[in-house]
Amino acid sequence: xxxxxxxxxxxxxxxxxxxxxxxxxxxxxxxxxxxxxxxxxxxxxxxxxxxxxxxxxxxxxxxxxxxxxxxxxxxxxxxxxxxxxxxxxxxxxxxxxxxxxxxxxxxxxxxxxxxxxxxxxxxxxxxxxxxxxxxxxxxxxxxxxxxxxxxxxxxxxxxxxxxxxxxxxxxxxxxxxxxxxxxxxxxxxxxxxxxxxxxxxxxxxxxxxxxxxxxxxxxxxxxxxxxxxxxxxxxxxxxxxxxxxxxxxxxxxxxxxxxxxxxxx
Amino acid sequence: xxxxxxxxxxxxxxxxxxxxxxxxxxxxxxxxxxxxxxxxxxxxxxxxxxxxxxxxxxxxxxxxxxxxxxxxxxxxxxxxxxxxxxxxxxxxxxxxxxxxxxxxxxxxxxxxxxxxxxxxxxxxxxxxxxxxxxxxxxxxxxxxxxxxxxxxxxxxxxxxxxxxxxxxxxxxxxxxxxxxxxxxxxxxxxxxxxxxxxxxxxxxxxxxxxxxxxxxxxxxxxxxxxxxxxxxxxxxxxxxxxxxxxxxxxxxxxxxxxxxxxxxxxxxxxxxxxxxxxxxxxxx
Numbered sequence: 001x002x003x004x005x006x007x008x009x010x011x012x013x014x015x016x017x018x019x020x021x022x023x024x025x026x027x028x029x030x031x032x033x034x035x036x037x038x039x040x041x042x043x044x045x046x047x048x049x050x051x052x053x054x055x056x057x058x059x060x061x062x063x064x065x066x067x068x069x070x071x072x073x074x075x076x077x078x079x080x081x082x083x084x085x086x087x088x089x090x091x092x093x094x095x096x097x098x099x100x101x102x103x104x105x106x107x108x109x110x111x112x113x114x115x116x117x118x119x120x121x122x123x124x125x126x127x128x129x130x131x132x133x134x135x136x137x138x139x140x141x142x143x144x145x146x147x148x149x150x151x152x153x154x155x156x157x158x159x160x161x162x163x164x165x166x167x168x169x170x171x172x173x174x175x176x177x178x179x180x181x182x183x184x185x186x187x188x189x190x191x192x193x194x195x196x197x198x199x200x201x202x203x204x205x206x207x208x209x210x211x212x213x214x215x216x217x218x219x220x221x222x223x224x225x226x227x228x229x230x231x232x233x234x235x236x237x238x239x240x241x242x243x244x245x246x247x248x249x250x251x252x253x254x255x256x257x258x259x260x261x262x263x264x265x
Numbered sequence: 266x267x268x269x270x271x272x273x274x275x276x277x278x279x280x281x282x283x284x285x286x287x288x289x290x291x292x293x294x295x296x297x298x299x300x301x302x303x304x305x306x307x308x309x310x311x312x313x314x315x316x317x318x319x320x321x322x323x324x325x326x327x328x329x330x331x332x333x334x335x336x337x338x339x340x341x342x343x344x345x346x347x348x349x350x351x352x353x354x355x356x357x358x359x360x361x362x363x364x365x366x367x368x369x370x371x372x373x374x375x376x377x378x379x380x381x382x383x384x385x386x387x388x389x390x391x392x393x394x395x396x397x398x399x400x401x402x403x404x405x406x407x408x409x410x411x412x413x414x415x416x417x418x419x420x421x422x423x424x425x426x427x428x429x430x431x432x433x434x435x436x437x438x439x440x441x442x443x444x445x446x447x448x449x450x451x452x453x454x455x456x457x458x459x460x461x462x463x464x465x466x467x468x469x470x471x472x473x474x475x476x477x478x479x480x481x482x483x484x485x486x487x488x489x490x491x492x493x494x495x496x497x498x499x500x501x502x503x504x505x506x507x508x509x510x511x512x513x514x515x516x517x518x519x520x521x522x523x524x525x526x527x528x529x530x531x532x533x534x535x536x537x538x539x540x541x542x543x544x545x546x547x548x549x
Contacts, residue, residue, distance in 0.1 A: 013357045030387045087279060094275055116532075117294075120291075204381055240383045
């Protein structure tokens with residue numbers, strides 16, 4: 001009888017997995033390594049310097065694009081989390097006409113190609129004579145990320161014990177109290193993962209931002225896209241490195257908090 | 266009476282904002298796209314309110330048929346390569362020792378979290394004629410002249426596979442993880458070979474993951490114009506770039522709208538085929 005309860009790595013599998021991870025990380029390492037390179041050409045590593053980080057701070061346009069990215073990500077995440085969580089709660093709690101239609105139409109922005117949705121917004125905004133700016137950009141980001149929040153929170157609510165809410169109400173808690181003390185803590189891991197999804201989608205977006213950002217509201221990725229053919233200055237590597245590391249730190253923290261909340265349940 | 270009124274208000278307050286938002290910023294804009302596809306473009310890059318079907322007729326020109334064929338082919342290649350590379354990878358992660366698994370999944374998520382354009386730009390740096398890979402190959406003496414890697418169709422395919430691989434691997438991983446291992450043991454106890462176990466047990470059971478992963482790779486790949494912009498040459502035009510050009514350089518919005526409608530129709534057909542075999546919930 002052969003029984004393997006403890007799973008072990010096989011050398012072949014390890015090698016294959018390493019290759020794929022290398023493939024996934026190679027371009028990220030390149031950007032990070034060259035942000036510390038003394039040579040202005042992104043070809044070989046000549047020596048270590050942090051000069052580009054200083055230059056980056058002086059490059060006003062570049063910094064502006066970075067702040068735009070952060071502002072858009074921040075507001076679109078907040079708005080999608082609030083509206084999306086409310087919607088998930090409503091779909092869970094109430095029975096009403098068109099409920100099925102509404103829940104299935106949530107999949108439309110998930111399913112249609114971003115490009116189509118982006119040009120639809122472009123046509124819409126220009127037809128009603130709205131110039132592209134930070135607000136249009138935030139609106140666009142909320143539209144594609146909110147459905148993901150609704151779906152994530154709903155999935156969390158599906159495993160939710162209604163009797164606890166009833167118990168709270170029986171013990172004299174009013175609606176608001178029940179919501180903030182019972183419902184919200186219970187669904188918070190779902191709200192956090194929804195928020196993380198919204199945040200990553202906003203930070204990762206290129207296609208939708210390309211069409212819905214005005215000249216003053218360019219995000220960092222758009223700025224880089226505009227520079228690539230002409231050649232990118234090394235301060236872009238520096239800022240990209242900061243953005244990569246910043247995103248990773250924020251999301252790791254969120255994952256840790258989420259894990260803690262999950263354990264408390 | 267009062268209770269049902271209260272419920273109605275409750276539903277309105279909670280679900281209402283989402284319905285309004287999606288109505289205003291998704292449904293109405295999509296209706297605008299359909300509307301503009303029947304209008305005539307004028308000489309100033311704007312649109313005249315004259316009904317026409319010419320924009321749809323233009324679709325059947327050889328030039329555009331080729332663009333669609335090339336794009337669908339690229340997306341298909343991307344999806345197939347992602348599946349072939351991603352399946353064993355997802356399998357290894359899903360069957361890794363318990364201690365290692367969270368770290369491995371995390372390592373898969375990290376690149377996913379960083380902006381895809383920045384990562385594509387990293388590839389651009391690697392593949393350039395005066396880039397890292399060419400320099401390295403010359404330095405170790407495998408080649409004497411730099412290879413022409415960037416701005417080719419191969420580079421576009423590489424960029425696509427790179428950007429979309431996590432989209433394929435995550436659903437695959439979820440469905441492989443759900444595999445009931447007692448079934449695999451049963452298969453081997455009954456004398457099935459490893460190949461047999463794979464084709465008859467593992468593959469059919471992980472089909473939902475394969476379908477969900479393919480959809481999540483294929484559909485976005487149709488619109489990723491920035492990858493062909495950054496990695497591709499001017500030779501091959503893809504649907505994403507063609508649509509983008511109609512709105513920026515060519516300023517033929519009605520044609521751009523028609524092309525987008527075709528993209529929606531392709532997506533709907535794929536989704537229709539998909540919902541026959543899988544469920545939407547597998548995708549989120």
